[in-house]
Amino acid sequence: MDQTERQEMQTDIAVAGFGPAAAGFLATIGPELAKTREDGTPLYESRVMPGCPLQVVCYERADDPGFGVSGIVTRGEAIKASFPGLDLAKEIPNAVEVKNEKLAYLFDGLGCSKRSFGTKMIDLAFKAGFFMKGGRWNARELPFIPSFMDKKPGLVLQMGSFMTWAAQKAMESGLMIMPGTPVAGPIFDGDRVAGLRLADQGVEKDGTPVEGAYMPGMDVKAALSVVADGPVGAVGRALDEKYGLPDGHHAYDWGLGMKAVVQLPEKCELEPGTVLHTMGFPEPEIFGFMYVYPNRTAALGIFVSPWMDTPVRTTYRYLQHWMMHPYIWRHIEGGRLLSWGAKSIAESGVEGEPILCGDGFARIGEGSGTTDCLANAGVDEAWASGVMLANAVLRLLREGRDFTKENLEATYVADRRASALDRRLRRASGARNGFNKSFFWGMVGEGLRGMLGIALPFRSVPPASRVPDLEKALKGRRCDREKLKAGVEAAEKARRPLHDAVMDACGWPPIPFDGALLMQHQDALLLGGKVQAAPGFADHVTFADPGLCRECSKHTCIEVCSAQALMPPDEPGGVPKFDREKCVHCGGCIWNCARLVPGTDHGNIVFRAGSGGLHSNEN
Ligand SMILES: Cc1cc2nc3c(=O)[nH]c(=O)nc-3n(C[C@H](O)[C@H](O)[C@H](O)COP(=O)(O)OP(=O)(O)OC[C@H]3O[C@@H](n4cnc5c(N)ncnc54)[C@H](O)[C@@H]3O)c2cc1C
Numbered sequence: 172m173d174q175t176e177r178q179e180m181q182t183d184i185a186v187a188g189f190g191p192a193a194a195g196f197l198a199t200i201g202p203e204l205a206k207t208r209e210d211g212t213p214l215y216e217s218r219v220m221p222g223c224p225l226q227v228v229c230y231e232r233a234d235d236p237g238f239g240v241s242g243i244v245t246r247g248e249a250i251k252a253s254f255p256g257l258d259l260a261k262e263i264p265n266a267v268e269v270k271n272e273k274l275a276y277l278f279d280g281l282g283c284s285k286r287s288f289g290t291k292m293i294d295l296a297f298k299a300g301f302f303m304k305g306g307r308w309n310a311r312e313l314p315f316i317p318s319f320m321d322k323k324p325g326l327v328l329q330m331g332s333f334m335t336w337a338a339q340k341a342m343e344s345g346l347m348i349m350p351g352t353p354v355a356g357p358i359f360d361g362d363r364v365a366g367l368r369l370a371d372q373g374v375e376k377d378g379t380p381v382e383g384a385y386m387p388g389m390d391v392k393a394a395l396s397v398v399a400d401g402p403v404g405a406v407g408r409a410l411d412e413k414y415g416l417p418d419g420h421h422a423y424d425w426g427l428g429m430k431a432v433v434q435l436p437e438k439c440e441l442e443p444g445t446v447l448h449t450m451g452f453p454e455p456e457i458f459g460f461m462y463v464y465p466n467r468t469a470a471l472g473i474f475v476s477p478w479m480d481t482p483v484r485t486t487y488r489y490l491q492h493w494m495m496h497p498y499i500w501r502h503i504e505g506g507r508l509l510s511w512g513a514k515s516i517a518e519s520g521v522e523g524e525p526i527l528c529g530d531g532f533a534r535i536g537e538g539s540g541t542t543d544c545l546a547n548a549g550v551d552e553a554w555a556s557g558v559m560l561a562n563a564v565l566r567l568l569r570e571g572r573d574f575t576k577e578n579l580e581a582t583y584v585a586d587r588r589a590s591a592l593d594r595r596l597r598r599a600s601g602a603r604n605g606f607n608k609s610f611f612w613g614m615v616g617e618g619l620r621g622m623l624g625i626a627l628p629f630r631s632v633p634p635a636s637r638v639p640d641l642e643k644a645l646k647g648r649r650c651d652r653e654k655l656k657a658g659v660e661a662a663e664k665a666r667r668p669l670h671d672a673v674m675d676a677c678g679w680p681p682i683p684f685d686g687a688l689l690m691q692h693q694d695a696l697l698l699g700g701k702v703q704a705a706p707g708f709a710d711h712v713t714f715a716d717p718g719l720c721r722e723c724s725k726h727t728c729i730e731v732c733s734a735q736a737l738m739p740p741d742e743p744g745g746v747p748k749f750d751r752e753k754c755v756h757c758g759g760c761i762w763n764c765a766r767l768v769p770g771t772d773h774g775n776i777v778f779r780a781g782s783g784g785l786h787s788n789e790n
């Protein structure tokens with residue numbers, strides 16, 4: 172066979188991505204597919220391997236099914252319903268029931284954040300003791316958790332342990348999960364999806380085949396392709412490109428979550444199952460979370476959003492300032508950083524719902540608009556969508572009906588529309604609208620939507636269209652201009668991002684690195700050798716129009732990059748340099764590009780399927 176010939180394989184169902192959505196799908200379909208008739212023949216027979224059970228293969232980009240990033244507190248209703256009779260808090264390693272949930276407003280004791288008039292009013296109200304109780308630790312705790320956020324009785328889960336456990340369950344019922352296998356995109360046959368194409372290997376960074384090493388990605392032909400590749404997956408993005416979003420839908424609201432997993436110090440008195448949510452610091456728009464696992468470990472993190480109107484959006488340094496806020500620091504001081512990670516979260520929720528199915532494909536999970544942005548939750552919601560699709564698929568199989576758009580709409584989409592999940596997502600829709608105006612209106616809007624069902628009339632805009640220049644971003648903020656000028660000049664000369672220079676000039680104190688809990692960004696990247704990229708794949712971050720980058724003065728992609736994988740070009744006026752050995756696949760650069768590609772509503776980054784990224788089950 173010619174070495175460069177693309178191989179083809181037939182299966183019944185091909186799944187792109189193994190996150191909670193795919194796990195819910197596989198957990199539901201797996202045990203059913205393992206069933207046999209009295210004569211020993213499979214209840215659901217494969218069309219591609221007659222006599223065998225239906226063949227399902229799931230392809231995951233990361234090198235291990237347990238390399239997820241998010242920390243998880245979840246009501247877990249759908250997950251629990253998938254395993255009746257099992258006590259999941261005991262069954263899943265490092266899981267624990269939610270014991271104690273608190274929402275705290277953090278004050279800025281450093282005076283470095285940008286606080287508008289509205290934010291100052293909120294600060295004053297909370298300082299005066301309205302709404303909140305307890306004044307210690309430069310924070311106020313809400314005396315109750317709004318019902319729309321309340322996760323009790325729920326679970327605190329460690330993503331790595333949970334996904335490893337879910338993968339074992341799926342494989343026990345005979346399903347195949349193939350880690351380290353990025354899916355390049357759907358195989359289109361006219362308007363139908365005929366399967367999934369895996370990424371080419373043995374190529375240069377620009378995709379050029381290397382003689383003697385080139386292995387074109389296999390074509391996996393399937394009657395149904397299940398697209399479960401999360402918010403920034405290449406397969407879902409290709410479908411959006413081809414079919415567009417339904418009228419009136421948009422995917423403009425995002426968050427970049429960065430998380431640290433910490434070994435807590437002996438003195439920490441927080442019991443496993445404690446959940447802390449914060450807002451107000453290090454910038455008003457940055458939300459924080461801390462979830463305590465068993466074994467004296469905890470996940471801590473923050474979310475940076477597109478409505479934080481600055482070109483300098485360094486999540487890593489903000490995470491460290493947040494960790495050092497007295498409200499959090501008292502619990503973690505003396506602890507040790509075990510792992511960290513970053514990931515985008517699609518916050519448009521149901522407003523960002525794409526076309527859910529078509530001939531030969533169906534979408535589940537966050538890429539299908541399942542984030543509940545009132546509850547700040549997506550795991551159980553993604554899982555629930557996977558369960559619904561699995562039940563629809565089983566029904567179609569039993570009735571001998573094909574996976575056409577019509578049949579999938581009559582089953583999967585109809586079930587989704589009638590579900591409690593859909594009602595919850597619709598109730599949450601527009602909850603974040605206010606943040607498009609300001610933090611003040613964001614808080615008001617979220618409260619109104621959550622408590623009274625009222626959505627504010629503000630509209631989201633493409634993130635690229637709201638990145639201000641540095642001067643505008645610094646307006647109303649304390650800033651040492653001399654220090655800024657010197658810092659920016661030094662950073663530009665050294666071809667470094669500007670964020671440290673800007674934050675230093677705005678008065679943010681240096682981080683007292685201790686090599687244990689507070690580390691240099693590069694040291695965190697190397698922690699346990701946890702960011703790696705398998706050789707032989709093309710760069711997965713490229714630029715649609717390099718000319719736009721050459722004209723770009725904001726370079727938000729570089730400033731936000733979670734892993735310093737995007738760095739300033741060698742010469743001014745060049746294109747950012749990308750190092751795939753460092754990229755954690757967080758997707759932050761996609762929606763933090765400062766330039767709209769003309770004629771589109773998206774930025775200039777082209778994000779393809781890639782292998783590698785974080786190697787950490789501890790997340
Ligand atoms: C920091 C952070 C904290 C969070 N905290 C919570 C929380 O406390 N509670 C909660 O309920 N939700 C939380 N969420 C949201 C939650 O993580 C997501 O909603 C959920 O993981 C979505 O599941 P999914 O299966 O749809 O997608 P993902 O979890 O994104 O899974 C998609 C999978 O597809 C893989 N993939 C992507 N592209 C490809 C490709 N081309 N080929 C093959 N594989 C591919 C990815 O590697 C990934 O494993 C948080 C999110 C973040 C970022």
Ligand code: SF4
Binds near residue numbers: 776
């Ligand atoms: S990707 Fe976007 S933000 Fe980055 S340099 Fe290019 S145009 Fe600017």
Ligand code: SF4
Binds near residue numbers: 731735754
């Ligand atoms: S280059 Fe990689 S690590 Fe950097 S923002 Fe983009 S996806 Fe994240």
